Amino acid sequence: MKKRIRNIHLIINPAAGKDESMLMIINASLKEAGIKWEASITHEAGDATRFAKSAVKGGIDALAVYGGDGTLTEAMSGLIGSEVPLIILPGGSANVMATELGIPTDLREACALVSQDPPQMKTVDVGQFDGRYFLVGMSFGFGAELVKGAARESKNKFGIFSYFLSAVSAFKKMRRATYHLNIDGRKHKVRGVTCIISNTGNLGFSRISYDKHIDVSDGFLDVVVVRKANFSLLKHMAITLLKGERPDNLRLVEHWQGKDITVSSRPAQTVQCDGEVLEKSAFHVTVIPGAITILVPKEKSKVIE
Structure with missing residues (x-):
């Protein structure tokens, strides 16, 4: 313009x-x-x-x-x-x-x-599935429980810190699942505590990003699976991210890029997309560049x- x-x-x-x-x-x-x-x-x-x-x-x-x-x-x-x-x-x-x-x-x-x-x-770029669109991304398991737990009442009272409070509750519910992925025709089967299909790399803070190479304008969506986690690992990751550094324990994270993605979890997990909890457990997601x-x-x- x-x-x-x-x-x-x-x-x-x-x-x-x-x-x-x-x-x-x-x-x-x-x-x-x-x-x-x-x-x-x-x-x-x-x-x-x-x-x-x-x-x-x-x-x-x-x-x-x-x-x-x-x-x-x-x-x-x-x-x-x-x-x-x-x-x-x-x-x-x-x-x-x-x-x-x-x-x-x-x-x-x-x-x-x-x-x-x-x-x-x-x-x-914009992600789409089932005739719907998203700007930020969708997540399964721990990531979705975190967003789900930050209810409106909590966010009104505590703001961004409601997500930290929700993380404590989500951690107690954290269970591993098997994610079946098909990314641009390549199949992957991986165990993890959360799967994220993301258009953005940051977590809502100017210095906190789980991967600074994720770009909202590159024509791809990023698929991230955290394979396992415990309280000490999550604490270390949070502190490192707050420093603006890349955590060394990201070796526990799988990362792919794709334009056409199918994902499902076994057992079924909570799923959210841009803050809205979804009822399905299997999705076909594509990207609309620009x-x-x-x-x-x-x-x-x-x-x-």
Whole structure:
């Protein structure tokens, strides 16, 4: 997009995890930038997708979303096939995609990106399965139990730390399973405590990434299986990641890349995708390269380190 953004539709998740005068900040920022905007408020699952599709038909320069990764994924799903870019205004607890793209978690700073002239954009891959889409990724087992345990009430009270509290509970439930994988025609059978199909490498913190080579714009999804873990290994991995280093115990991690992925687990495990718990235990997942365009800081528009 070469022209300045002048007309925005904003989708707001009122249950997002941050306590701030959100509307006052957004209104002041966009008014100062001379941007016309209207807003829709989500009340139930599917609202963000419907609002996005309707806004695209009505004619907008960009779609902005205030909420977490789940709301972002819903809204993004309504943009697939259009040329309307996405603006992320982080309002959730983890904000994984915003962190991946270097988008400020401070709402005023995120709003300020809209006034860039010309706006800086980055094309991002999207995963899909069963007619649904995802931006961040899906996980089986321990990783899914961790997300499932960070319930809305806990996230409202503890924010990002709710995931650490959930990890304690998830660790108690951790059991190994056998993952049957078919990645671009190559079959793998591996035992592990969690399997992750990811579009991003970070864990919602600017310095914490389980693999800094995972790229949201490389046309691939990354499949990661943690083969085994105990409390001391997880503690060591967490501390090392917090230091911005690569843990030596990642030798316990299998990592592949692919565009067409089939995965199932035996026994069946809890599965989540972009924060939503799913009922199935077997999935066929593919990637849509460059499916969506997202507003980013200037230094992130071409290459993400």
